[in-house]
Amino acid sequence: xxxxxxxxxxxxxxxxxxxxxxxxxxxxxxxxxxxxxxxxxxxxxxxxxxxxxxxxxxxxxxxxxxxxxxxxxxxxxxxxxxxxxxxxxxxxxxxxxxxxxxxxxxxxxxxxxxxxxxxxxxxxxxxxxxxxxxxxxxxxxxxxxxxxxxxxxxxxxxxxxxxxxxxxxxxxxxxxxxxxxxxxxxxxxxxxxxxxxxxxxxxxxxxxxxxxxxxxxxxxxxxxxxxxxxxxxxxxxxxxxxxxxxxxxxxxxxxxxxxxxxxxxxxxxxxxxxxxxxxxxxxxxxxxxxxxxxxxxxxxxxxxxxxxxxxxxxxxxxxxxxxxxxxxxxxxxxxxxxxxxxxxxxxxxxxxxxxxxxxxxxxxxxxxxxxxxxxxxxxxxxxxxxxxxxxxxxxxxxxxxxxxxxxxxxxxxxxxxxxxxxxxxxxxxxxxxxxxxxxxxxxxxxxxxxxxxxxxxxxxxxxxxxxxxxxxxxxxxxxxxxxxxxxxxxxxxxxxx
Amino acid sequence: xxxxxxxxxxxxxxxxxxxxxxxxxxxxxxxxxxxxxxxxxxxxxxxxxxxxxxxxxxxxxxxxxxxxxxxxxxxxxxxxxxxxxxxxxxxxxxxxxxxxxxxxxxxxxxxxxxxxxxxxxxxxxxxxxxxxxxxxxxxxxxxxxxxxxxxxxxxxxxxxxxxxxxxxxxxxxxxxxxxxxxxxxxxxxxxxxxxxxxxxxxxxxxxxxxxxxxxxxxxxxxxxxxxxxxxxxxxxxxxxxxxxxxxxxxxxxxxxxxxxxxxxxxxxxxxxxxxxxxxxxxxxxxxxxxxxxxxxxxxxxxxxxx
Numbered sequence: 001x002x003x004x005x006x007x008x009x010x011x012x013x014x015x016x017x018x019x020x021x022x023x024x025x026x027x028x029x030x031x032x033x034x035x036x037x038x039x040x041x042x043x044x045x046x047x048x049x050x051x052x053x054x055x056x057x058x059x060x061x062x063x064x065x066x067x068x069x070x071x072x073x074x075x076x077x078x079x080x081x082x083x084x085x086x087x088x089x090x091x092x093x094x095x096x097x098x099x100x101x102x103x104x105x106x107x108x109x110x111x112x113x114x115x116x117x118x119x120x121x122x123x124x125x126x127x128x129x130x131x132x133x134x135x136x137x138x139x140x141x142x143x144x145x146x147x148x149x150x151x152x153x154x155x156x157x158x159x160x161x162x163x164x165x166x167x168x169x170x171x172x173x174x175x176x177x178x179x180x181x182x183x184x185x186x187x188x189x190x191x192x193x194x195x196x197x198x199x200x201x202x203x204x205x206x207x208x209x210x211x212x213x214x215x216x217x218x219x220x221x222x223x224x225x226x227x228x229x230x231x232x233x234x235x236x237x238x239x240x241x242x243x244x245x246x247x248x249x250x251x252x253x254x255x256x257x258x259x260x261x262x263x264x265x266x267x268x269x270x271x272x273x274x275x276x277x278x279x280x281x282x283x284x285x286x287x288x289x290x291x292x293x294x295x296x297x298x299x300x301x302x303x304x305x306x307x308x309x310x311x312x313x314x315x316x317x318x319x320x321x322x323x324x325x326x327x328x329x330x331x332x333x334x335x336x337x338x339x340x341x342x343x344x345x346x347x348x349x350x351x352x353x354x355x356x357x358x359x360x361x362x363x364x365x366x367x368x369x370x371x372x373x374x375x376x377x378x379x380x381x382x383x384x385x386x387x388x389x390x391x392x393x394x395x396x397x398x399x400x401x402x403x404x405x406x407x408x409x410x411x412x413x414x415x416x417x418x419x420x421x422x423x424x425x426x427x428x429x430x431x432x433x434x435x436x437x438x439x440x441x442x443x444x445x446x447x448x449x450x451x452x453x454x455x456x457x458x459x460x461x462x463x464x465x466x467x468x469x470x471x472x473x474x475x476x477x478x479x480x481x482x483x484x485x486x487x488x489x490x491x492x493x494x495x496x497x
Numbered sequence: 498x499x500x501x502x503x504x505x506x507x508x509x510x511x512x513x514x515x516x517x518x519x520x521x522x523x524x525x526x527x528x529x530x531x532x533x534x535x536x537x538x539x540x541x542x543x544x545x546x547x548x549x550x551x552x553x554x555x556x557x558x559x560x561x562x563x564x565x566x567x568x569x570x571x572x573x574x575x576x577x578x579x580x581x582x583x584x585x586x587x588x589x590x591x592x593x594x595x596x597x598x599x600x601x602x603x604x605x606x607x608x609x610x611x612x613x614x615x616x617x618x619x620x621x622x623x624x625x626x627x628x629x630x631x632x633x634x635x636x637x638x639x640x641x642x643x644x645x646x647x648x649x650x651x652x653x654x655x656x657x658x659x660x661x662x663x664x665x666x667x668x669x670x671x672x673x674x675x676x677x678x679x680x681x682x683x684x685x686x687x688x689x690x691x692x693x694x695x696x697x698x699x700x701x702x703x704x705x706x707x708x709x710x711x712x713x714x715x716x717x718x719x720x721x722x723x724x725x726x727x728x729x730x731x732x733x734x735x736x737x738x739x740x741x742x743x744x745x746x747x748x749x750x751x752x753x754x755x756x757x758x759x760x761x762x763x764x765x766x767x768x769x770x771x772x773x774x775x776x777x778x779x780x781x782x783x784x785x786x787x788x789x790x791x792x793x794x795x796x797x798x799x800x801x802x803x
Contacts, residue, residue: 316759319605319606319608319759320605320759322747322756322759323756323757323758323759323760429606429609429613429614429617430605430606430609430759430763431605431606431759431760431763432601432605432606432614432617432763432766432767433606433617434763435763435764435766435767436617436618436621436767436770439621439636439640439767439770439771440621440624440625442636442639442640443624443625443628443632443633443636443771444628444632446628446631446632446633446635446636446639447628447629447631447632447635449631454635456635459639460635460636460638460639461505461508461635461638462507462638490505491503491505491635493503
């Protein structure tokens with residue numbers, strides 16, 4: 001075989017009957033990588049080689065499943081290579097995951113995925129045995145999706161563990177996993193998950209088509225393929241949701257969505273993603289319906305406060321102060337009297353400062369990060385007010401809008417940008433400017449169809465059946481009767497299939 | 498049903514109602530007095546508009562593309578009808594934007610030039626029109642709900658100032674009636690929007706027609722409600738204001754916000770901008786309907802020739 005740098009695994013290069021040629025080809029393909037371990041031996045008169053990738057295969061599993069069994073194979077009689085291979089495959093080495101390998105590309109992919117490969121001299125096939133035993137992080141509580149009641153398990157970096165966690169929750173033959181590698185160089189395992197009798201075939205086909213178009217060399221995180229799964233509106237509004245919890249993931253699959261797991265990341269992807277999902281958490285379904293309804297209203301209120309409060313404050317105080325009670329106007333006027341800049345500049349400045357402090361708090365090591373919070377919140381806030389740079393109400397506004405933004409964490413990026421836009425619109429053209437800007441965003445959101453489902457469904461277009469789990473969360477008896485799927489929403493274009 | 502037919506009859510009803518009520522609020526009423534601006538003018542004007550739109554309404558019980566149907570019956574008539582409707586819609590959109598800019602300047606942002614507000618509203622209208630019927634219909638429903646909530650809040654807050662005995666004393670002055678009817682008829686354009694949006698309605702046979710009937714009924718009731726609200730809140734001052742809703746809303750006094758007129762007027766101005774967007778889209782849709790017919794006809798001729 002020609003010696004060159006191989007960027008892709010060849011899927012058309014068959015195994016040779018000569019063990020030496022095969023070993024040479026493998027070494028050439030892997031550029032004699034140090035982590036490829038080849039152990040030669042002789043069984044029943046045939047030369048054999050056991051290939052593993054260092055650190056990827058578990059040594060104890062390797063010893064137990066392969067070496068101990070090979071040692072027990074009688075070495076006295078001479079067996080033809082093909083017969084030996086068949087015996088190894090069917091009699092001696094019976095493992096849970098045991099594959100027949102016929103070409104070099106498959107062999108290297110399996111080798112680098114943690115399989116042990118057995119080659120026999122004189123035989124044009126090999127055996128791949130699943131002995132993966134790489135070190136990985138244990139199952140832990142998800143960092144971004146905490147809940148009060150329910151499972152403490154979150155996804156981990158190993159895709160197979162994640163698949164098992166979902167399977168444990170949905171022990172149904174209709175739950176289907178479709179695992180295959182993508183990424184020209186990284187050959188990252190991804191897994192399409194769906195419930196076959198719930199998912200729309202049209203949606204599934206669309207997801208497969210988009211994944212086929214992923215033209216990347218390296219895929220190190222689900223965020224790499226996310227843009228390929230999003231439509232035209234994806235540049236600002238996410239048409240693809242992320243999920244860190246197997247229970248939430250399973251629940252979304254049950255609604256007819258398609259999930260995508262990517263090896264190496266604890267964040268699964270879910271499509272299609274709708275606006276309303278940002279206000280729903282797993283806790284809503286374990287708490288009493290009346291409290292779930294209240295909490296959803298709180299989240300919605302927090303969303304509107306964080307988005308509109310600074311802009312509305314600037315707009316009302318600058319253009320329509322008559323909207324406020326007279327006592328409040330006097331207080332505000334007194335507080336703003338010493339501030340040298342207009343409300344618009346003041347608001348933009350303090351929100352910009354807030355974002356800097358927040359970014360610094362995240363990037364710095366945790367103990368210093370907390371200090372930044374104290375320094376930012378207490379010292380800088382207090383000093384800017386006492387120095388007369390900013391009025392005290394403005395500090396309250398930024399604190400309140402900052403606090404509310406954490407109630408809907410999945411929308412944080414959008415909230416920050418839109419908040420600045422609304423402050424500008426409100427500061428320049430008052431309530432009218434604010435509403436025109438919000439209206440334009442509403443038009444944009446309403447124009448989006450994510451995988452044929454309206455992004456704003458079931459709010460607009462309104463679906464009465466789905467409203468049982470919109471802002472109000474009905475009891476489980478009623479929810480069980482409705483069984484709403486994503487294709488059943490009004491305006492959905494993926495029903496027929 | 499095609500993929501782009503995504504408006505439900507309910508959404509169509511909501512956008513038409515939003516459009517009609519926004520024009521009712523942002524268009525100035527006669528400053529000569531409360532005379533002709535009465536219930537009679539509203540009813541007669543609606544009757545005339547309904548009669549003018551009757552061919553479209555009758556057709557909407559049977560089919561979903563009015564201008565295409567007119568073209569099939571008589572090519573020249575179809576062309577003329579679509580072009581005339583498109584011109585009327587563009588004119589009505591400009592008129593809505595002009596009145597809306599004036600209204601916004603007078604009631605929400607006094608310090609800003611009406612020309613600037615016109616440009617902003619026009620930009621919004623064009624953006625909404627570009628996004629298409631589906632987006633505007635969905636947004637229209639949200640706007641109608643939001644405006645409705647604010648309007649109801651304003652009305653509830655005005656209860657202490659209302660004097661229902663004013664209705665008894667109110668007399669329609671017939672000398673101004675004709676002018677007001679003409680004005681109200683010219684405010685319209687909603688039935689033209691209805692005709693242009695028909696091909697985008699996902700409906701069973703007859704649903705769109707029912708939508709038109711419901712719209713006619715509810716828009717009349719809405720206009721009467723707004724008129725009565727203005728009269729009972731402003732009483733003798735009704736005739737001295739160009740924007741009765743804004744004036745009546747400025748009386749509202751509820752605990753959280755002292756007054757809701759700014760918010761209410763800004764919301765209805767936004768609805769008016771969306772109305773202009775609907776009209777612009779309607780103009781495009783009417784022309785597109787005819788050009789599609791011509792394209793199909795040409796293709797048929799080419800096939801027959803081949």
